[in-house]
Amino acid sequence: MQQRIVIDPVTRIEGHAKISIFLDNEGQVSDARFHVTEYRGFERFCEGRPFWEMPGITARICGICPISHILASAKAGDGILAVQVSPTANKLRRLMNLGQITQSHALSFFHLSAPDFLLGFDSDPATRNVFGLIKENADLARRGIRLRQFGQDIIRLLGGSKIHPAWATPGGVRSALTEEARDDIRARLPEAFETTQIALDLFQEILEKFGHEAHVFGNFPSLYMGLVAPDGSWEHHDGHIRFVDSARNTIADHLDAKDYQQYIGEAVEPWSYLKFPYYKPMGYPDGIYRVGPLARLNVCERMGTPRADAELAAFRDAHGAVNSSFLYHQARLIEILCALEHIEMLIEDPDLRGDRLRADAGVNSLESVGVSEAPRGTLFHHYKVDPNGRLTYVNLIISTGQNNVAMNRTVAQIARHYIHGPEVKEGLLNRVEAGIRCFDPCLSCSTHALGAMPIQLQITDHHGDVIRELRRD
């Protein structure tokens, strides 16, 4: 008899989702699916709006990574104005994105995933959260919260508010960084570095403790996609798109974001509101690729900053070409370190003191694509406008969406490994969820949808009847 296990809602991720696990006659896992159950439709209702408003509107897709949308949207707007933003504006935008990467990665590691690592996958779900973490290791929890605050404050110091600052605009940015803000950032960097180093050291212990999980949490070959700088080093805002295979061989390089439709296809499945992007030359689902911290580390040749480069070298020495999604966590920490080093350099950059912040122009191009590396991966905003700047077409390719195929495969892999029969312990279900959490998915963004992230898990037999259901709101 075939059965189905459903985890609904999935917790400690950004958004609403459900996991279904299908069991065959012998009670073994035959298939597993990660369903995204939200729907919003930003692409449709933005049509008709002036494109100048888009950074402000699309920022509202998400409260965790609004900056990614603001930047991708502003870059798409630069293309419609057909202007090149000033070095000052570009570096200020980069600084804000680094703040965003720091805060979002800190949230993912300390608030969302550390409870699993420090309290255990099988610990009581009632305390397996950030409050349980505070009880277990108050210093670490406090440091994590302060690191996230540091990233958030960079955003606030630049844009006036931590969430949804309408700051980057087509043509540039609205305001510069003040001297006091620069001093504030400079003064708080040492603690941020210290916390990141503590987390990196801690992760080595976590890896030893959870070597088994690291081996089965989404460990499979796939392609990786991300931005790289012109010199091949790590990039988060400019540069070009590169694809590598599971052995880190470059299979496509120097791709322009505006041609994304030539190399990214989008498949649709009836059981999820989330589309399934794939690398077009290899078709669906063979063209499965991953984006985000692990992908960015796999596509780049070096981080480009000394401390992060040392960590990357150790990471590659230890794991070779990295295919385990569990190591997204480590990649995230290395990226925080790299972001902090970049912040340290950027705030001393004389260009940041320039006063040319915003280029002024009319509608000079009717189509444009903006790209930015969100904490979760590459984000594309594609707009078409009429000659008066009103949008006629909006397409958003979201990082979590691009990890969709990989997340489904991760769920199936973990379920096959841990679940044998309908009697499933909560800790095993938590491992299935934790597999999803490796990707730090943002489902609000990926469906351009709404809400926080509860979990539901159902076990269904081959007649389609739900024989077991676990639910946490």
Added chain:
Amino acid sequence: MAVKTLTIDGKHVSARDDQTILQTAREAGIRIPTLCDLPGVGPLGACRLCLVEVTGVPKLLPACVTVVQEGMEVQTNTERLRRYRLMIVELLFAERNHVCSVCVANNHCELQDRAMEIGMTHSRFAYQFPKLDVDTTHGRFGIDHNRCILCSRCVRVCDEIEGAHTWDVSGRGANARVITDMNVPWGEAASCTSCGKCVQACPTGAIFRIGATVAELEKDRTQLSFIVNARENKQWLG
């Protein structure tokens, strides 16, 4: 010039015989909420927020267009008036698509200010979600009908101060729209001098400067009263 005496909220006040209840109340330091009223241009009574009760008159009267009379007893802040004012602002929000969080006039919007002043927390009325146009053909300024409350300030500043009369109102009821010239796109309106007075006059983000983003549109209405004062007092004639 005769002087009239009356009471507003029980306070004895005097006014010239051509003054309105609103002007008299303001001089006496009594606040009556308004939205379509704009210093420098004539009153219209479009928004109905300034409705007051006058003893002996069964219907409510708009303070901005009702001239004072001897012995009038005016109430500006009764329970009934507060209830109606709340309803008026809720209806304005329900009528079109006012999304403050992504609006160019956020934090600088008189509709938003009145809603907060009157204590609106939500609209009890079903949002209409009309599908309305945004006209950005002018190149410098745009009109977003989603945010228009039909106060007609733009019509009045354009007519009375600039003297161009580019703006007017067409249609009735829910189909009413502000239009430029004979309902042509703003960019084709030959009478428009691109002076920008309508941008300064608009109480919401309906008329905006193109390129403005969220909360970026600050209006300077003192420019309008400056022009009016200078003209009336002949300040430019040396």
